[in-house]
Amino acid sequence: MSNKFIPHTEEDIRVMLDKIGVDTIDDLYSDVPAEVVYKEEYDVPSAMSEIELRKHFETLGKKNKPLTIFAGGGVYDHYSPSVINHLLARSEFYTAYTPYQPEISQGTLQYIFEYQSIISELTGMEATNASMYDGATATAEAMFMMVASAKKRNRVLISSTVADRVVEVVKTYAKFHGVDITIIPEKNGITDLDAMKEELAKGDVAGVILPSPNKYGILEDYTGVADCMHAEKAYMAINADPSALAVIRTPAEWGADIACGDGQSLGMPLNFGGPYLGYISCAKGMLRKMPGRVVGATKDADGKRAYVLTLQAREQHIRREKATSNICSNQSLMALYATIYVALMGKQGMKELNRIACDGAHYLYSKLIESGKFTPAYPGLPFLKEFVVKTDLDIEAINSRLLDNGIMGGINLGEGKVAFAVTEKRTKEEIDNLVTLMLS
């Protein structure tokens, strides 16, 4: 029976069976009906040594091609400082469970408290939970929060300038839970605020979900929007890029009640789509409608500062079907990732990387426009690190050429539109090379 992960010797098994008072291992399954006992062998490969396993993964890895990334679409190729992986490899962090025993989990509890503090600084909101699965599910939970907070209103508006993949997930959650979703159309790349106001005026809207920046990279102007919402007793949620929040106007400054989004932009590797984390912050008044784990500061019996999971009366293990959500975990280790990342970059670094990304993106934008082959898709609208241009060129052919040269080009949005993103990792030389290849 023995294997490197299963330590039982024949002698151990004998001793244990004797103590239990049965003769064979099969006797431990005597309560299982014979008809359901599996008698075949699993159809999986034979056991591999580390040597074979490593070769297998390397073989698979060779079928992937890491590229120089000029695309975003909600996933940004920001730099991940070396320190983070060294600290995440501390197994006291990654082999721990959810901190149910606070006396021996202060490490986890404290970094979650720091994470909540950091996200709250970025969003400007008073409260943040311990993190969610991803930005899309966090946005779906924001929708539930607004419906739960608004009395007897069951309709939520979402701007069509929110990323399509986020809208898809929100729609799935809404469909099954029984929330009515209305998509607010866009007008020239930004939310049609007049259309939104018309919907609001119907008096049955629980809340509105808006993006910042939006799916085209545009910074939309929400001046006066929060007042409109609140006048109609509707809540306002903003799905925002947390990296950009170090410099752009925050959800709190726009007057939003909830901020949510994906934490990937806080230095997380591309990871082929996951793991990342979703974040959710809110004003204090909505705290008890917030899903998921929350850590609070407290003191121990000797008066020492300590942290603990709190507000658990909202949660599934206490409230069961009356809980605010079914969430019973967080993306804890990714919350640690985000925390260490922001601690390293700090107050200045978070601004500086945004400046570099912004300058780089505008440099690429200018080069493309100057070439005469591309035109602005949304002229005059401000963007930070992601933008859309239009072209008559064959985008698929360009991207295929770029791929052969180890580059991921912009995302083809159809109708001749292509979306590029530039982070602080992209140099002037890389951008020049991209443009040359695109025009060749």
Next chain:
Amino acid sequence: MKYYDKLIFELSRPGRKGYELPATDFGHDAFAEMPATLMREKDADLPEVSELDVVRHYTNLSNKNFGVDTGFYPLGSCTMKYNPKINEELAALPAFTQIHPLQDEKSIQGALELYWNLQHALSNIAGLYEFTLNPYAGAHGELTGLMVMRQYHIANGDLKRTKVIVPDSAHGTNPASAMVAGLQVVEVKSKPNGSIDVEDLKPLLDDTVAGIMMTNPNTLGMFETEIMEIAKLVHEAGGLLYYDGANLNPLLGKVRPGDMGFDIMHINLHKTFSTPHGGGGPGSGPVGVVEKLAKFLPNPRVKKNSDGSFTITTDEDSLGSISTFLGNFGVMMKAYAYILTLGKENLKNVGPMATLNANYIKESLKDDYLLPIEGVCKHEFVFDGLKDKSTGVTTLNVAKRLLDYGFHAPTIYFPLLFHESMMIEPTETEALETLDEFIEVMHKVAAEAKENPDLVKDAPVTTLVRKLDETGAAKNPILTYRHLVSEDNK
């Protein structure tokens, strides 16, 4: 070790930094020209610390934690097995971590092949037709599985099936997931031995029932021996059977959920397939289904082309998307590595050895702890506190005293069927010597409870912090450093 309680914010000094960025010259500072109305008015108050500050700070925090690598972690229902180290290294290979989810399929064939291979290994191990690996956690898997259940009935035009039957002993996520999926929960009673009362179930099975959620073994660690009868009844009534895979570990090598009549299930890769719990996540909760439900699985999906290449597809019959991309891929890599390391020769021993370990502890401790249900258990079992109730020592006291002896506590006060539940799950990766040490300490605590109950009631006394004021934390929630400072200044 020295007591350390600083927050990263408290190490901050204006002007200090923990990063370097390349000097750039794009010839034009576009950032400076961004319209002020769209920019942040006031800087975020983020830490300003050196790289060494960060390294020492988080190393100090790690020392305040207890993980599987620190010691025995018999947390019932959580399957805290050893997390293989090679898996961490493989999942960190740049060939996988440096690929963008929207890259051209030609450039991500290795990742898609891995996803597909894991889908198929899980399908075989579960005895089901097809899996999605997109759900991010067990509870997310439950939600996804229930959406599949509803989508099936909706596609059949059977719109009145909006109830789901959940045993009173179920994990709390079951009824909560049902609520999120828009289903009404109907509770079915347990018999005194913890298994589902088939007689209580029968009258509930009408044409408004979408299905039933079960776990087998149940939350008491006991096998539901009437499962085939239950499956027959539910299917005859037009419902589907959902299997909560939280308790899958003891069945590896012995029973496949699909063979018990289950139509839908989720697997917690962070339980049965050894991926780290990470202090609460990231996890992964793949969902498997029988053939007739496969088309309802969420988008996007990974398919194999006739030429052997792999592709990402979306299906019109699908229930929709429940994740931005293909789930927690980094976690899947570790589960895949675990399956390949054990292989078909050793995977089949996981369940039996986990079951052996649990029964050994149960039989060794039942003289001091109250065993409410006799008979063989599976991977875990539940005591209803100490046998001697005269001392006033509670399950909570025993749990805290275990911390003093260097063990993690069992799951306590769950399931809700008993007042003093103490749920113990050792997993197969623990050796006899570790189990014996735990048994010895549990006996010692039982003796202390008799001889010096206050000693146990005051526990823990050796941990870095002692009993916490949890009531105060909930009454006046302090959730950020900014708030903490303002409280201290009051």
